[in-house]
Amino acid sequence: MIEIEKVCVDFPTGRNQTSRAVDDVSLHIASGEIFGIVGTSGAGKSTLLRTLNALQRPSLGRVKIAGTEITALEGSQLRKARQRIGMIFQHFNLMHTRTVSQNVAFSLKAAGWERGKIAPRVAEILKLVGLDDKANRYPVQLSGGQKQRVGIARAIANHPDVLLCDEPTSALDLETSATILALLKQINQQLGITIVLITHEMNVIKSICDRVAVMSGGKVVEAGEVFDIFAHPQHAFTQQLVSHTLNLTLPERLQQHLHGSLLKILFIGDSAEQPVLSDVAVKFGVAVNILHGKIEYIGEKALGVLVVQLTAPHNPSAVDAAVEHIRARTAQVEVING
């Protein structure tokens, strides 16, 4: 559906000088996917996203959407291709002097809809996003979440194939973010629209994306299924993002004063549902003290991380045997100390 081939974007920084904001990025995004691009501020996410509807021209490389090379289009052909690509923004970008329904109608007029078909479509789409009772309100009279719903309604009114989301929940509180992400998921499933979403939050990726690309310094340093990236982050930057999201740091003081072995154990899928720890307690006579942990569900799959202390004061070798037993039955064991 979306083919990004060796895209670079350079910005001028001074006389005869440029800086590379997007560096040799290639990604293929399948039809119907929700694809996330995550990275810290300045990683190049927005610039890359804007190449997908040619709001930003690549300095090198090309982008194809549904077989059409958007980077090669200009004028009316480009305007027509853009009508197949909706976009929503962090700060909503609504027209403040127009009502909710006028904001949505505007995009349909721009796309050349017949007058008589616009009002019914606006009503239909406002119902879909849960704003049918706010049609005559002005943006200033709406909450942040409602404004983003207007943004979504405007972006999808013209039946696009692709929806680009530029930090869609960054200006919203956690609860409202969750409802907006749920709406995006519903739109993806119900209407089959391919979604490309950029964010700096792994939690957003975890809650709705199928696959993710991790960007740092303009490059994609890692890409794959969201579950795999969480379970086995390869790149140091991804490892940092994931551990920050799972937030399993123990206070330094606690780490220093613990006896026995301190382990961080990763459980994946079935292993998250097995009583591995109670087994080792019984089998090897070790005491198992759970210090920290959580089980996340990404899609349908469980991903658990536990930090445990194993002690056997009268039989230290039992701890080594217990560690090996756990290692054989879980996805990964990291001995933090001991």
Ligand SMILES: Nc1ncnc2c1ncn2[C@@H]1O[C@H](COP(=O)(O)OP(=O)(O)OP(=O)(O)O)[C@@H](O)[C@H]1O
């Ligand atoms: N129009 C521009 N002119 C010059 N430099 C730019 C321009 N747009 C972006 N940049 C630079 O390109 C780099 C990538 O910016 P970009 O906005 O794509 O990053 P980002 O990952 O989306 O960050 P954020 O989340 O803060 O928006 C930054 O160093 C930025 O300063």
